[in-house]
Amino acid sequence: MNVARQREPFSFSAIVGQETMKKALVLNIINPTLSGVLIRGEKGTAKSTAVRALAELLPEIAVVEGCPFQCDPSDTRHLCQYCKVRVANGEELGVRQRKVRVVELPISATEDRVVGTMDLEHALKEGEKKIEPGILAQAHRGILYVDEVNLLDDHVVDVLLDSAAMGVNTIEREGISFSHQARFTLVGTMNPEEGELRPQLLDRFGLCVNIEGLRDPGQRVEVIKRRAAYEEDPGRFSKQWHAESQKLVGKIMAAIKLYPQVAADEGILYAIAERSIEAGVDGHRSDIIMLKAAKTIAAMHGRTEVIEEDIDEAAELALPHRLRRRPFDEIVAASTRKSQNAKSP
């Protein structure tokens, strides 16, 4: 669906402070298997701005031309039904390069719209059943952004959990029996004052960041200045920040390239397992995410070897929301490092 040309989003690098949040998002761009970020914070803390600003940092991927399920032309084993049929018929699949997408999931979304449903038009015109892909199909290999994730309808949450778990969306409804790949980075924002997330959903988020408004007056002034400049002339603002953004993009690309070579030795694995046991988390997801995060952090710093400090950084992002073991426990914004503004990406 084409809309009139939208104005440039606010530049990611122009966001003042909130380094932890920015880091968590950047880590997920470098390594999409990190299972996303939950951003918890009071109103007006640039949560939504940051996610929407991600667009300029995202790398390009190859997709099959005309495929509604964002099929990866190089991943022949996981092609969608339609692409498979085309290949079987000897057709050569066209390939297109495009940027990784950020797909927004509206709060009012119904289950049908998210999961996919029967193509009404096709059924009536041709008398055949065909699937109309939903939001999950659009989000595959991209970022699924849910604002106010704690207010989502139960049924939609269930569906998200289902797909986020297995990376597949299975539809058995309204005459349609279909399944397709649905691997996406889930980014959610929420205001904790309005109610907490269920522990199940919390656990699905790989990383979690708690943010607050900036306290330092100097920084606050900078926020106002930059916002005003942006509102006045978004195009010019983007240009001014372009160089900075490009630097960040360069760093991200380098890290993506380096990541497959990053290794963690036995000592690191033990250290990670110990942290989880000490923290008393449920299940094993925290270990797995901490390992991935630590490796990604190492890659981001240009190293192929994971060191203890990488685990510290990873734990700060991967543990806090998992410490909440019972519905009434508070989310402890505990960190092994004091400052929120340490180590910018």
Next chain:
Amino acid sequence: MLPPLAVIAGCSCQCDPDGDRHCPECAQRIRSGEIIKTRIVPSPMIDLPLGATEDMVIGSIDFEAAVKTGVSRFMPGLLARANRGVLYVDEVNLLDDHLVDAILDASESGLNLVEREGMSVWHPSRFVLIGTMNPEEGELRPQILDRFGLAVQVEGETELSLRVELLKRREQFDLDWEGFERKYSNNLEKIRESIVNARSLLPGLFIPNHLRTFISEICTQNNVAGHRADLAIERAACAHAALDGRTEVSSDDIIAVAPLALLHRMRSVQEPQMPPPPPPPENEETEDPDREEPPRDLDEPQQQAEAMPPPENPRQSEKPDAGDGAQEAEPEQPPKNDEETSPQEEVQEIGTPFKVRKLASEKDNKLRSGSGRRSRTRSATKQGRYVKSTPRRGRDDLALDATLRAAAPFQVRRRRQAPERRLAVHIKEPDIREKIRERRVGNVLLFLVDGSGSMGAHRRMVETKAAIMSLLLDAYQKRDKVCMIVFRGDDAKIVLPLTGSVDMAGKHLAELAIGGRTPLSAGLSKAAEVLFQVLHKTPSAQPLVLVVTDGKANVGLGEGAPHREAVEIAAHMKARFPEVRFAVIDTEPPGVVRFQLAQELAAALNAEYFHPETLRAEELVKIAKGE
């Protein structure tokens, strides 16, 4: 790991070519003399997604075939595809009841009967049902629990080296799953073989009578409801023996599998207790399963009963089943401020929460909107899960699939009647179906809590808080909205405005200070205010008001006797809000002299009446992996 199956080629439910029960279609083909071809296919492993609609699960009319050929043909659903395989339901405690019922019916009877859209068909549907769930999200109904043969509790690994190994393997898998698969394929092959082997041994499995008795003893001792457990243990023990390559069940097999069958069926919460296995009777036969057990010593069963030592009580510190109403619950933490009845403020720690009795409203047919799971109601908005369709009109919520199915059988005729219209599908008014959506609508729970000094006596507040915490936990799972009003001293305050955040309620409860006099009238008035606002905003809401008090009102709004005034206000409130349900938790301690004031209040409100003890559904229950 599932071994491949031999099936009749072209059968939609994987009929066994050598089996004795075929679906009607296959039976017909065999009768008509058709040469049946056999195929080897992988065992079906069917995933049931949460959002599945009924038509896809049990099957429905094949719309496309009907449109093209005018024939009413059955399109099989998941229950057909799962026949002779595995049906996997993730988050089974979140699945809609009607789907659960359909699945369980099929799994018990081994066949699926479909009566819809003018068709009446059946087919075999025998599968292994595997469900997973996180108990934090809500429990399964006991009837459903019971239908699962075995149950397993899974927890994270705390042993460090195992944890690391798990981590390593996961990384390996993520980096190179093909290599990972290859690495473990040998192992898989061995397991597959042993399963095939075990299946062949199973029909000849023999279980001696004295071990059957042993099974019954286990079930009785563990206070299991019904008889499914006995059957489950017997079948599982046979399978266990077969897997080990033996043809006779031993007591070890039984001991190994019994906990799996007991975990979800015991009426009381504790570890399953095993009596010691009986010694085999001296003249036990092991060879010929057809021969009858030779008569044993009549004394033997008695000897076995006496020899049983008193049941051990492994790790738990739970008390056995309470028959003792006077005995009060002991919280797991040691009590801090015992016996203090100080008039000043004090904060009493919360006792351990426990399960609560049902407080759900009966389902009525009013339309409501909202998320939550306590009461299941028909949904007014287009949100909610599409449950079934109806020919009744008026809500503008078209059920296209049902409409098409309704129109399907008439297509050929309609096309012939109006060939010039060139439509793929001719839909007429009577075909149109609308969706019926169902959502679980959370209630509004209004807690009206007495914070006066008299609540401090006899640790009533501790128990009361514990009761409320359980209710809050229940509310959390059912997605209720909660509000809390506390009355003490001279007035009543809304300490927690209406919120979905049940944790906030818990926090307030933990910090609730008590002391001062009892302005019951003020509390009731405040509650009336809140009710008015709630009902004004959401006329279809069905609030529940829980009043926690001993009824000893001593501060009135007007000049009259405070208690009588409160009772009058209560009656007035009940008359003003007929839709609202009330419950009174009477915290007056049991004793020789009881004023029964709270009871009067309950009568005026036409309320359900509880003591903190009767509010408990069972003994101390571990909630959500707490200590």
